[in-house]
Amino acid sequence: MSAFSQRLKELRTEKNLTQAEFGVLFNLSKQTISGYEKGDASPSFDTLLKLADYFGVTTDDLLGREPKTTPKIHKVPLLGPIKAGVPILSTDNYTETIEPPDGVIADFAAPVEGDSMIYAGIYPDDIAFFRECREPKPGHIVAARVLDYDAAVNLKFYVQKNGQAVLRSANPEYKDIPFTKKHAVVGIMTGLIRDGAPVVKDYETIIYSKERLDERWNKVVYQAINDGVSPEQFAALIATMKKFLKGE
Numbered sequence: 440m441s442a443f444s445q446r447l448k449e450l451r452t453e454k455n456l457t458q459a460e461f462g463v464l465f466n467l468s469k470q471t472i473s474g475y476e477k478g479d480a481s482p483s484f485d486t487l488l489k490l491a492d493y494f495g496v497t498t499d500d501l502l503g504r505e506p507k508t509t510p511k512i513h514k515v516p517l518l519g520p521i522k523a524g525v526p527i528l529s530t531d532n533y534t535e536t537i538e539p540p541d542g543v544i545a546d547f548a549a550p551v552e553g554d555s556m557i558y559a560g561i562y563p564d565d566i567a568f569f570r571e572c573r574e575p576k577p578g579h580i581v582a583a584r585v586l587d588y589d590a591a592v593n594l595k596f597y598v599q600k601n602g603q604a605v606l607r608s609a610n611p612e613y614k615d616i617p618f619t620k621k622h623a624v625v626g627i628m629t630g631l632i633r634d635g636a637p638v639v640k641d642y643e644t645i646i647y648s649k650e651r652l653d654e655r656w657n658k659v660v661y662q663a664i665n666d667g668v669s670p671e672q673f674a675a676l677i678a679t680m681k682k683f684l685k686g687e
Contacts, residue, residue: 527592528547
């Protein structure tokens with residue numbers, strides 16, 4: 440006996456109708472109703488709709504199917520300024536929640552402030568999403584904070600430099616921040632959403648930063664030329680300095 444057969448018999452019995460009486464209502468024979476309830480026959484789609492309307496149920500209910508449920512929308516905390524001594528995901532640190540983009544797994548989100556990550560395509564007012572993580576790998580973009588200090592999380596690259604972990608901006612205007620015992624990584628970035636497209640100001644900021652970087656390098660090159668240093672000597676000097684910095 441199918442789920443439909445059982446459900447049809449149950450609903451018919453609740454109406455106190457015999458198979459013959461029930462068949463008359465739909466211009467069907469007693470044998471047809473009996474076939475439905477034994478599972479030997481199946482109604483046409485039109486008959487199925489009429490049966491469902493008569494009993495005041497859905498066709499899914501009549502067929503014994505599980506009702507479809509609406510997937511729960513997963514939302515994560517959107518952080519604000521972090522309070523000293525308070526766990527990162529405490530409700531004291533956020534006032535609203537936000538839904539991550541499709542396919543993005545996240546535990547929390549934070550608004551991007553400043554232009555320190557613009558070369559990585561991350562602009563002010565973007566919303567970055569993160570998975571909780573205390574031990575990032577070099578190259579991860581992380582949310583880091585200074586312990587016991589009132590401040591928003593910092594969005595930086597986590598890199599190793601000469602054996603020392605540093606927080607690095609994606610903008611040459613900012614210096615590396617040594618990662619000390621006072622710092623803590625609270626998450627690695629997994630996604631990003633933007634309210635609108637980048638504006639011309641974002642482009643101008645990148646161009647300005649690039650020009651400043653080029654200007655500094657140009658001064659070094661011009662100084663080397665004025666001092667009679669050849670390109671080969673300059674390259675050899677850089678190679679020597681790299682070995683010195685690595686302690687070789």
